[in-house]
Amino acid sequence: MIYRSSLGNGGFCQCQLFQSLKWRFDYNKASKLMKWDLLRLGGVALLLTCSFGIIVLWVYTDLVKYGREWIRFRPGRLLLRNTLVSEDKTISDPINTSLPSLPASALPILQNEVQAKYMMPTKDYLTSLRFIKSRAMTHVDCDAIMTGDETAIKFAETEREILYSEKNGTRKNMLLNSDQTVASWADNCTLYVKSRKYITSSLTLEEAEYPIAYIISIYKNIQSFEHLLRTIYQPQNIYCIHIDQKSLAEFQTRVMKIIKCFNNVFLAQHMTRVWYGHWTIVQASLYCMEDLIKRKNDYRWHYVINTCGQDYPTKTNLEIIRALKNLHGLNSVPSRTIKITEEKYRRFQFVYNHSMNIDIDHGGLYKTDVKKKPPPHNIQPFTGKDYFVFKREAVEYLLTDQRVLDFLEWAKDTKIPDETVWATLQRMHPRLPGSTPPDKKYDTYSGNTLSRTIQWQGPSTTCGGKFLRRVCVYGCADLNWIIEKKPLFANKFAPDVDIFAMNCLAEWLRNKTIDLTSNIYNN
Template sequence: MLKVLKQLHLPLWLLLSCVLATLWVLLSPEAGLGRVSRLTNSWSDSTEDSSPEHVCNCSGILQGDVEALEQAKLLTITKEFHQRIHIPDESYVRATQDCRNFKLKRKYNTQPLSEEEEDLPLAYSIVVHQKVQSFERLLRSIYTPQNLYCIHVDKQAAASVTAAISAIASCFPNVFMVSRREEVVYASWSRVQADLNCMAHLYNVSSQWKYFINLCGQDFPLKTNLETVRMLRSLWGGNSLESEQMPSGKKHRVTVVHKIVNRAMEKTKEAKTPPPFNLPILSGSAYMVVSRGFIHSVLTDSRIQALMDWAKDTYSPDEFLWATIQRIPGVPGSNWPNSKYDMSDVNAIARLVKWEHHEGSQGSLQAVYPLCHGRHVRSVCVYGAGDLHWMIQQHHLFANKFDTDTDPIAIYCLEKYLRQKALADVH
């Protein structure tokens, strides 16, 4: 090109201008060869071709192919396979000593994939207590440079877990450890407090993000970041979370005082006082997709502050607090407390969860969803590869629970599927 320009006998200043303009076009992020080609090279559609899982037929698994699922199942039951995929916590500390190489090798997306995504940054809270490998794969699957990520590691987590997650976070300017950590006790207020600490941190560190999503280490996305952004825009400032009438079998959770005894919640004989302001207590879950305005109310509204003080000695307050706040008049994005506005977990977009007592065989009119292909923990399905075909057809943003010890292929194939979709959207 330079030779051709010289033959035109142009002035030196014009010659240099032509060269610089051409380089700008070729390297510009907005150019056809700019953003897309660099993404294709540095953020390929496969996760790790050398990983033990790559022998699986992910395409067949996602389509529900019986043979592909059987092959995957045979692979996951071998001890050798699980030994090969396991990554010790210490490996992350060593790997992140060279952050550039870590992000390149682990194929993190280090630039916004579209202006649409860049214009709607998100804030995430991730509560973790173990399984660094699962956490890192979750972070990698949702990471984009315009979003913010607050990580809460349980105070009681093993030192190796805290060190590894802290090392990972240190490689990213928009991923940080929460400033105040809690000792999380199952079904106690501490679980709520962990999210509250991240909410306050995220709210104060930036005014740019538009929506808040809370996660745990056993979640995994079902949508790309672009799909998530588009679904959030369609809420028109509203929130999406489970919020419905409290089942009679759960009412003891909020009518009797509970206390922590030997690191477990126990029911006492002391009756609870009525909730403040005669607020109707709704049932829900720990997970939500809410606007920045909702978070502002949680941090500042006197009614909500009184409700939270009242809830501190209840059982599993995370499973009614957010659901109740969502129905308080005046809270941004909230719905009226009338039962006509009830929202089930199936209809909300926050989280896909398979509860054992709602599962059923194909064709059963009573079943909410098909049988679990993994195993159950506290009546919740820990997904297997056989759940993916059904799962990717659902409208939820995230699913719970995944576990690399139960079925790493489920995570591998889902991550590969999402990466291919994200790249297809860029093209």
């Protein structure tokens, strides 16, 4: 039965219309509510997206601030902190050497990058870098020795005689380390670098902005090499190691074990057997120069300094940088005019040959009867030493200029070419960047350049250690006057002659480094 209203059909229609309108009203209301829900949902999604973006931006900013070298640069490029490599780093070179040269306009940008990444060392970090004196040297007063105190020097010399007279004493084993022992320190790179107190962060902004390249040529005695590397090591610098290929394979393996602990220390891509007085001494430096230029985009080094395993610095890294800056763009290479009457002039008048199958340190070079032609391009020869301090632009020039390449080829069969080549190149003014004119008034000697302090045996010269092949191997009595000389390095030092002298000089340099750094920040 159908219920009808008492209003009749009209009332029934009105009721249906009312129901229809009510349904439409509910539908519109529901639609509006759904739209508001969608808007609210979209707002929440937008808020979450913005929040996520802010978090990502914050994380990225933090990474840029504290770890930009891992994001924007390959390991080793402009590193100021954490220059150590992981334990599983291989000996292979990780750096891409095919990059184009950076334009000069990029240098300020790179300097800004260095400034942005530089972090001032803490007082605790500086304190941790001080060397701890070995128990075997407890009674040796290094501070007094460095000031030239005769009592302290005489006591050290007496202790030295006792030490070296021991056949296998405990104290001797603590101070004189075998190649095997030194190499074993690098079994764990992290512990090795920390225990040997290598400087792993640039101590000052001035040092961070002024990388230096080093060439280290070695043949034997890993303790001497490691002693030198630890003293001159800085994370912003770069180091090319050339090993004389006459050395034992075991020695070379042990050297590689040490240098694998650092990203900015590498073996030369090409290495040769080296003989005294032969072209191979020059070739060893040229090999490293080529490798250093390939890495100039990764380390914007300003100057290159060549050293050997028996050299030792007499200045701190900051003092070396300031000495290089005072060159005002010049190189520092011993170079003097050769007199026709002196023996050195006859070194390139005849062809000299070397018996390449004679594996000896000295000798094997003999003069032939073949008259040698004059140097190409009317280049005037000069004489000097095997040591040099060349600016990067000079190295780029001498590796590519045809006149220089022709001269290098000419010098290959001369006698002791290492004392002629660098000295002559330094006077190729104005072609070679940083060179000086050939006029005699521009002659320089070892003593008034930055290259090396060497004490030759003579009637009026003394040696606190002992003379070896007419060159002084320094002892404690020599340290006070050595550090007062202008050159940045001194030659020679040897652990088997005076380990006290090496350790005292190392301790003095490290303490001076820390004191200089502290004074900069205290002022």
